[in-house]
Amino acid sequence: SLTTAMAASARLLFRGAGLKAYTANVNSGAQSSFGTTLLRLSPNCSSQTKTQIKHASHFTYHPDPVPTMYGPTTKMNLFQSVTSALDNTLASDPTAVIFGEDVAFGGVFRCTVGLRDKYGKDRVFNTPLCEQGIVGFGIGAAAAGATAIAEIQFADYIYPAFDQIVNEAAKYRYRSGNLFDCGNLTIRAPWGCVGHGSLYHSQSPEAFFAHCPGIKIVIPRGPVQCKGLLLSCIEDHNPCIFFEPKILYRAAVEQVPTEAYTIPLSQAEVLQEGSDVTLVAWGTQIHVLREVVSMAQEKLGVSCELIDLQTILPWDTETVCKSVAKTGRLLISHEAPVTGGFAAEISSTVQEECFLNLEAPITRVCGYDTPFPHIFEPFYIPDKWKCFEAVKRLISY
Amino acid sequence: GASNLAGALRQQPFDSSEEKPQFPGASAEFIDHLEFIQPNVISGIPVYRVMDRAGQIINPSEDPQLSKETVVNFYQKMTLLNTMDRILYESQRQGRISFYMTNYGEEGTHIGSAAALDSKDLVFGQYREAGVLMYRGFPLDLFMAQCYANADDLGKGRQMPVHYGSKDLNFVTISSPLATQIPQAAGAAYAAKRENTNRAVICYFGEGAASEGDAHAGFNFSATLECPLIFFCRNNGYAISTPTNEQYRGDGIAARGPGYGMLSIRVDGNDVFAVYNATKEARRRAVAENQPFLIEAMTYRIGHHSTSDDSSAYRSVDEVNYWDKQDHPISRLRHYMTARSWWSEDNERSWRKQSRKTVMEAFEKAEKRHKPHLDLMFTDVYDEMTPNLIRQRESMWRHIQQYKDHYPLDAYAK
Numbered sequence: 012s013l014t015t016a017m018a019a020s021a022r023l024l025f026r027g028a029g030l031k032a033y034t035a036n037v038n039s040g041a042q043s044s045f046g047t048t049l050l051r052l053s054p055n056c057s058s059q060t061k062t063q064i065k066h067a068s069h070f071t072y073h074p075d076p077v078p079t080m081y082g083p084t085t086k087m088n089l090f091q092s093v094t095s096a097l098d099n100t101l102a103s104d105p106t107a108v109i110f111g112e113d114v115a116f117g118g119v120f121r122c123t124v125g126l127r128d129k130y131g132k133d134r135v136f137n138t139p140l141c142e143q144g145i146v147g148f149g150i151g152a153a154a155a156g157a158t159a160i161a162e163i164q165f166a167d168y169i170y171p172a173f174d175q176i177v178n179e180a181a182k183y184r185y186r187s188g189n190l191f192d193c194g195n196l197t198i199r200a201p202w203g204c205v206g207h208g209s210l211y212h213s214q215s216p217e218a219f220f221a222h223c224p225g226i227k228i229v230i231p232r233g234p235v236q237c238k239g240l241l242l243s244c245i246e247d248h249n250p251c252i253f254f255e256p257k258i259l260y261r262a263a264v265e266q267v268p269t270e271a272y273t274i275p276l277s278q279a280e281v282l283q284e285g286s287d288v289t290l291v292a293w294g295t296q297i298h299v300l301r302e303v304v305s306m307a308q309e310k311l312g313v314s315c316e317l318i319d320l321q322t323i324l325p326w327d328t329e330t331v332c333k334s335v336a337k338t339g340r341l342l343i344s345h346e347a348p349v350t351g352g353f354a355a356e357i358s359s360t361v362q363e364e365c366f367l368n369l370e371a372p373i374t375r376v377c378g379y380d381t382p383f384p385h386i387f388e389p390f391y392i393p394d395k396w397k398c399f400e401a402v403k404r405l406i407s408y
Numbered sequence: 409g410a411s412n413l414a415g416a417l418r419q420q421p422f423d424s425s426e427e428k429p430q431f432p433g434a435s436a437e438f439i440d441h442l443e444f445i446q447p448n449v450i451s452g453i454p455v456y457r458v459m460d461r462a463g464q465i466i467n468p469s470e471d472p473q474l475s476k477e478t479v480v481n482f483y484q485k486m487t488l489l490n491t492m493d494r495i496l497y498e499s500q501r502q503g504r505i506s507f508y509m510t511n512y513g514e515e516g517t518h519i520g521s522a523a524a525l526d527s528k529d530l531v532f533g534q535y536r537e538a539g540v541l542m543y544r545g546f547p548l549d550l551f552m553a554q555c556y557a558n559a560d561d562l563g564k565g566r567q568m569p570v571h572y573g574s575k576d577l578n579f580v581t582i583s584s585p586l587a588t589q590i591p592q593a594a595g596a597a598y599a600a601k602r603e604n605t606n607r608a609v610i611c612y613f614g615e616g617a618a619s620e621g622d623a624h625a626g627f628n629f630s631a632t633l634e635c636p637l638i639f640f641c642r643n644n645g646y647a648i649s650t651p652t653n654e655q656y657r658g659d660g661i662a663a664r665g666p667g668y669g670m671l672s673i674r675v676d677g678n679d680v681f682a683v684y685n686a687t688k689e690a691r692r693r694a695v696a697e698n699q700p701f702l703i704e705a706m707t708y709r710i711g712h713h714s715t716s717d718d719s720s721a722y723r724s725v726d727e728v729n730y731w732d733k734q735d736h737p738i739s740r741l742r743h744y745m746t747a748r749s750w751w752s753e754d755n756e757r758s759w760r761k762q763s764r765k766t767v768m769e770a771f772e773k774a775e776k777r778h779k780p781h782l783d784l785m786f787t788d789v790y791d792e793m794t795p796n797l798i799r800q801r802e803s804m805w806r807h808i809q810q811y812k813d814h815y816p817l818d819a820y821a822k
Contacts (some may be wrong), residue, residue: 108598148595151532151592152599155599179592188788227790325795
């Protein structure tokens with residue numbers, strides 16, 4: 012019930028953007044079930060909001076340009092793009108199954124709405140409440156030839172499955188000499204801060220997994236990336252962890268192709284070219300840095316190059332190093348705590364590869380080395396002002 | 409049958425007109441007095457047995473009536489495993505392989521259960537189930553190749569000895585973390601059910617591993633998701649040095665099955681026919697009814713836990729001797745065969761000689777082979793090598809070219 016309440020309040024937080032997206036989808040054919048759900052929920056939402064005081068969102072979502080190369084598009088928020096990817100998969104791959112806690116009725120974040128009705132209860136089903144079981148079960152199903160798409164309800168609750176992920180999923184192919192593998196396993200989990208998620212509904216655990224050869228870790232910044240990268244994870248012949256920034260489930264809305272398409276893994280994307288500083292991030296933090304790019308241009312006349320890493324492991328060193336070789340300065344930002352965070356890996360690698368190009372020490376703007384706090388969240392996160400200040404120092408070093 | 413059981417465990421339709429419990433979580437009557445349910449550990453679930461210690465069939469209606477050929481094959485597989493165990497155990501003592509785990513006293517659980525399966529049934533094991541592979545025809549050369557980690561090893565020399573696996577024989581590669589295979593077996597059985605190919609999955613584990621959280625996960629998932637799966641617990645009394653009274657306080661592992669809504673049985677693990685019968689029936693019903701079964705085979709770990717363990721530090725030699733000399737699965741089956749004149753002293757002598765010879769031949773061959781090519785350290789981490797791994801492999805080769813005198817390069821395949 013805690014998680015359900017959490018999901019409900021996540022809906023509250025983004026009711027503006029979410030409602031608009033919903034309304035837009037009421038009559039959009041394939042997505043009509045979302046509309047029905049919304050109408051049932053919306054009176055609740057508006058009556059509860061009066062008692063809530065929210066800090067303004069720490070980012071502004073910037074929609075991607077409408078993709079033209081994959082056929083017709085529909086306006087989707089991030090959770091709808093997840094559903095769309097899962098829908099495409101279930102339609103094309105008869106072995107594919109989706110399972111986890113509460114996925115049958117549509118999921119606490121609505122990512123699986125309608126799929127059970129469309130594809131059957133043997134393909135979209137609830138499991139007992141046990142994360143180590145969910146991942147172990149998914150490994151076994153994948154090893155036996157099924158496409159297994161497991162959901163962990165919050166990334167914060169993935170740790171009970173850490174052993175199954177690190178000792179089992181990641182090492183299955185290697186230890187068997189390629190006799191067996193669980194490459195058809197994908198683990199999806201809501202990820203990142205959400206405004207009021209506190210210790211166990213806010214975490215960004217990617218660095219824990221980045222130290223583990225054998226798995227892939229992928230994090231999208233918006234609905235178009237989400238669908239394309241998720242479909243790549245599902246098709247990939249290696250076990251993948253796909254983290255979905257839950258703050259974007261309703262807040263991020265853009266035109267997404269309705270048919271299946273893939274965006275390659277282990278490729279970073281240069282979102283904005285620049286010449287003075289390279290900024291690297293992933294997930295929601297991309298949108299924070301987009302604003303920093305503008306602020307740096309307007310207030311300092313500094314030209315920033317913004318890179319969305321997208322895949323944490325195995326990561327795209329080439330794109331990042333090429334950019335730093337050009338700009339000579341690097342800022343990496345993530346929500347997770349700084350010590351042992353993935354920025355340390357990027358920083359160290361770039362320092363090895365681009366030592367002669369670097370004109371200032373590499374800067375990390377990250378979460379503090381504390382648990383993720385409830386009421387202090389606005390002070391905890393590496394927001395645009397912290398990142399802007401870091402750019403200023405990088406330039407004046 | 410199963411449909412009734414499944415029906416009883418489903419939620420009852422809500423009907424407020426009757427004065428009976430309406431709680432969605434259980435189907436039960438009210439009682440009007442306070443009474444805690446007592447665990448029954450003094451008189452536990454009985455141990456199913458087909459033949460006694462002298463190899464006599466106790467109840468003729470339970471005799472599986474296997475042919476002479478089948479029974480002799482059981483015996484030869486059990487004794488061949490025993491011979492291989494003795495030779496590889498000694499080879500570890502001499503430092504020729506790094507590690508070994510014997511199967512002494514548990515040969516009957518392996519052969520009896522393996523024989524009751526279909527060869528396409530997928531096996532998930534712990535590490536003390538080499539007899540299952542032996543029964544399925546895994547060549548001695550490949551057992552040895554794995555233990556020696558030589559160039560013939562299907563696992564490419566990456567895992568410790570006794571971590572066998574065979575795709576051809578549907579035996580999923582063993583890993584060291586205990587009980588992790590249990591929920592995996594549930595997932596594999598679920599996939600098998602959806603394929604609709606009459607395939608079952610069997611999952612072996614020790615009574616110690618059953619204390620892991622993954623055991624709980626696997627039992628519960630397989631029951632709620634209705635998986636055609638046989639859980640086979642080898643309860644041999646010890647998890648390394650830990651006796652069962654420090655492992656659990658209930659009536660062993662079998663008693664947990666009903667708590668998960670799982671049909672369960674306890675068998676004499678030293679009675680290959682009891683193991684065979686239980687597995688055969690569990691397999692038949694698991695596939696027909698899509699539900700899991702739990703078999704707890706009571707046995708005794710006669711050998712040390714592994715070559716890194718001296719079990720005399722925590723248990724008496726007398727205790728071990730009882731099981732080795734008076735209640736052993738191999739001697740019991742031999743009594744059965746002798747009584748039918750299916751096996752003689754001559755047969756025994758020549759089979760011992762022959763099995764020892766074949767094991768020694770495989771052993772010597774394995775020892776002479778090169779280790780796998782060094783490049784195999786970097787492959788199979790992912791399906792394709794990442795640029796990062798290619799760089800690291802190149803870096804290793806550059807290094808060993810420069811310092812080649814300091815590495816055992818000659819032992820490895822070129």
